[in-house]
Amino acid sequence: MHAARMTNGQEGTREVSYYPGCSLEATARDYAESVAGAAELLGIKLNEVPDWNCCGATAAHSLDHRVTLNLAARNLALAAGRPQPVVVPCALCFNRLKSAQAELMADGAAVIPEIAELGGNYGEAQVVELNSFFSAGWALEKARSLKKRDLTGLKAVCYYGCQGQRPPAITGHPAPENPTGLDRLLKALGAQVLDWPYKTDCCGASHSVPRPDIVHTLVARLYERALAAGANCLVTGCQMCQANLDLYQEQIAQEMGRPVYLPVFYFTELIGLALGHPQAGRWLDRHMTSPRPLLASVGLAL
Amino acid sequence: MDYQQDFAKEVYEKVDSGAEIKVCMQCGVCASTCPLREKMKYSPRKLWTLIRAGRRQEVLNCPDIMLCTSCYTCKVRCPRGIPVIDVMHGLAHYALEKGITPREETKKFGEAFWDSIYETGRVDEATVPIKYCLKDGMIAGLKKSLSMLDIGMALMKAKRLTPKLFIPPNFFIPGSHKIKGLKDLQKMLDKAKAMGARKEG
Ligand code: SF4
Ligand code: SF4
Numbered sequence: 001m002h003a004a005r006m007t008n009g010q011e012g013t014r015e016v017s018y019y020p021g022c023s024l025e026a027t028a029r030d031y032a033e034s035v036a037g038a039a040e041l042l043g044i045k046l047n048e049v050p051d052w053n054c055c056g057a058t059a060a061h062s063l064d065h066r067v068t069l070n071l072a073a074r075n076l077a078l079a080a081g082r083p084q085p086v087v088v089p090c091a092l093c094f095n096r097l098k099s100a101q102a103e104l105m106a107d108g109a110a111v112i113p114e115i116a117e118l119g120g121n122y123g124e125a126q127v128v129e130l131n132s133f134f135s136a137g138w139a140l141e142k143a144r145s146l147k148k149r150d151l152t153g154l155k156a157v158c159y160y161g162c163q164g165q166r167p168p169a170i171t172g173h174p175a176p177e178n179p180t181g182l183d184r185l186l187k188a189l190g191a192q193v194l195d196w197p198y199k200t201d202c203c204g205a206s207h208s209v210p211r212p213d214i215v216h217t218l219v220a221r222l223y224e225r226a227l228a229a230g231a232n233c234l235v236t237g238c239q240m241c242q243a244n245l246d247l248y249q250e251q252i253a254q255e256m257g258r259p260v261y262l263p264v265f266y267f268t269e270l271i272g273l274a275l276g277h278p279q280a281g282r283w284l285d286r287h288m289t290s291p292r293p294l295l296a297s298v299g300l301a302l
Numbered sequence: 303m304d305y306q307q308d309f310a311k312e313v314y315e316k317v318d319s320g321a322e323i324k325v326c327m328q329c330g331v332c333a334s335t336c337p338l339r340e341k342m343k344y345s346p347r348k349l350w351t352l353i354r355a356g357r358r359q360e361v362l363n364c365p366d367i368m369l370c371t372s373c374y375t376c377k378v379r380c381p382r383g384i385p386v387i388d389v390m391h392g393l394a395h396y397a398l399e400k401g402i403t404p405r406e407e408t409k410k411f412g413e414a415f416w417d418s419i420y421e422t423g424r425v426d427e428a429t430v431p432i433k434y435c436l437k438d439g440m441i442a443g444l445k446k447s448l449s450m451l452d453i454g455m456a457l458m459k460a461k462r463l464t465p466k467l468f469i470p471p472n473f474f475i476p477g478s479h480k481i482k483g484l485k486d487l488q489k490m491l492d493k494a495k496a497m498g499a500r501k502e503g
Contacts, residue, residue: 022425051482053423065318065395070490071419074483114490166374167385176378202337202373211341214371218337 012142016133017079017086017125018046021093022054028090028239030286034268035089035130037277042134042142049079049086057096066110072100073111076127077120085126087133091238092205094129095163098170101127129164129171131237131267135181140188148276150190153298156265157196157231158182159222161203161241176200182235182267189274196229198222203244215244216252223252223260232294234264242266249289263291273300309358318392322384323350332376332386342366346376346386349393362402367393420491423481 024032039046052075056068075097079086088094104111104122111122133139160182165173173179177200183193201222204215222245226234236242246264253260264287272280273295281302284291295301306312313320326347333345344352344366352361361367367390376386418425481487 025424053481053483053487054419054425056419067491074487074490112490112493114486114493162371162373162375167377200375202371202375204337205371205373207371211369214338214341214369217341 013043013045015045015047015083017082017084018048019052019055019075019079019086019088019093019097019127020048021088021090023090023239027243030283031089031239031242031266031268033279034266034272034277034283037279037283038134038268038271038275041146041271041275041277042139046087047083049075049082052078055093055096055100057090057092068096069100069103069110070112070115072097073104073115073120073122074118076101076104076122076125077115077118079127080120080122080124084124085128085133087128087130089130089237089239091129091161091163092240094127095171097125097127098172101125102170129237131160131164131185132173132181134267134271135185140184143185143271143275144188147189147274149274149300151186151270151274151300152190152192153300154186154191154270154294155194155230155232156186156191156235157194157226157229157233158186158199159203159226159234159236159241159245160199161236161238162200162205164238165200182237185267186235186270189270191270194229194231196225196231198225203241205240205244208244208248212248216248216255219244219248220252220256223249223256223262226262227260231262232298233291234262235267235270236264237267239266247288261289261294263287263289263294265291273302304357304359306356306358309356309361310354312358313353313393313396317389317396319385319388320392320396323353323389325382326350326384327382329381331379331381332384335375335379337373337375338369338371342369346390361393362397362400366390367397370394420488421480423484423487 020032020035024035036046054071055075056071086097088097101122160179165171165176165179168176179199186193198221202218203222204211204218207214222234234245236245242264245262249260249262266283269280269283271277272283284295284302292301314324315321328347328351330345330347333339333347336342336345339345343364349361349364349366370387370390372387372391374387377384377388380386
């Protein structure tokens with residue numbers, strides 16, 4: 001499905017464009033490093049979109065619509081004519097770029113001249129969420145064949161959150177109420193993947209700063225369900241979800257009046273773990289809820 | 303109690319996606335699927351009822367309309383295909399335009415993001431919280447940043463945040479990387495904002 005360009009020379013290397021987004025340069029540096037590591041292991045060359053700017057997502061809600069549209073338009077223009085698809089690790093950026101793209105295609109006139117001068121074709125970028133790119137058939141096969149160890153003992157619930165699949169008219173997601181990409185990837189890596197009903201529920205997103213009570217309520221609900229399913233960890237592909245589930249775990253557990261120990265992995269970290277990336281331990285040490293005790297208890301210590 | 307007969311018409315005509323709620327059948331799916339239902343005073347369904355009843359002040363001042371996390375569940379599940387989320391955002395924008403700020407903190411947070419985008423082209427997650435805190439003034443800002451200190455410290459320890467969050471309130475922190483096309487981006491932002499203002503004014 002993804003027509004990634006096969007580069008000459010290195011057998012099986014794919015070159016794609018990469019739009020990291022602001023979070024991966026700041027609080028989600030751990031994610032950024034594991035993305036780079038996992039891509040390298042799977043033979044994917046991430047070619048960063050030059051001079052990209054903020055997609056406008058986080059503040060979209062409180063900013064003028066025309067402003068957020070133009071912010072996204074500039075990125076789409078910069079990504080045109082470059083290797084496709086454009087993979088995006090942040091679910092919010094993905095959603096914003098896709099939404100803006102749909103709107104721009106319907107009404108190109110909304111763009112101001114400075115952007116139009118970039119000469120871009122807004123429809124050209126094939127914007128793809130990183131986790132769906134990494135869970136495509138070819139990637140699973142590659143992961144399976146390069147795997148150094150099975151992630152046996154990890155009982156994972158995959159948490160997809162909101163922005164990667166909804167609304168399907170924009171994201172083009174084939175199964176917005178029951179995405180399975182991460183489930184398949186985790187199975188390929190040898191983890192036990194559990195079913196649970198809260199795959200696509202909301203974590204509270206950017207309310208963590210202005211309204212922490214909202215995030216705490218929603219995250220507590222996710223913990224309850226994950227534990228009820230018998231999980232010993234959560235797996236996500238969104239740095240906002242990861243942060244909300246990981247950072248406040250101790251405090252939320254206190255509020256819940258029960259112990260909670262649920263490390264929250266990025267799927268890219270688990271690719272690194274199974275395929276033996278030398279830096280995997282360093283990525284994991286940036287979590288607030290350390291995954292090390294869990295890994296040690298299931299014989300996967302680093 | 304405020305009743306403004308023509309408020310429904312105002313919403314249909316002036317609020318982005320406002321006209322969509324005409325076909326609401328009051329089934330309550332949006333209310334039961336919204337993750338924030340228990341944090342809201344009303345629910346989308348009830349807000350639509352209040353709109354139809356002409357309760358202008360109550361709706362535009364209701365914090366619920368700025369609470370939405372943009373999870374899109376309502377939009378996917380409304381059996382009448384109403385983009386509930388878009389109406390919520392539409393109402394929030396409309397209220398702001400009318401000078402009403404139903405939820406100060408969300409608005410300030412948004413402004414802090416805007417400042418960061420304008421100054422560097424990207425969002426600097428280390429400075430946004432500082433700016434957000436300072437929107438309340440220096441003292442309140444310091445208090446608020448202290449309440450975030452635990453998490454900030456831990457993040458720092460985990461090397462996920464650079465220490466500049468704790469450099470006392472200094473608006474322009476050198477080293478925040480600016481994009482190359484910043485001047486053009488700012489020009490474009492100014493223009494986009496001006497175009498927006500013309501359209502709305
Ligand atoms: S789900 Fe749709 S039709 Fe049902 S109450 Fe909500 S807006 Fe109205
Ligand atoms: S998009 Fe907003 S209004 Fe709709 S269900 Fe999610 S939080 Fe509720």
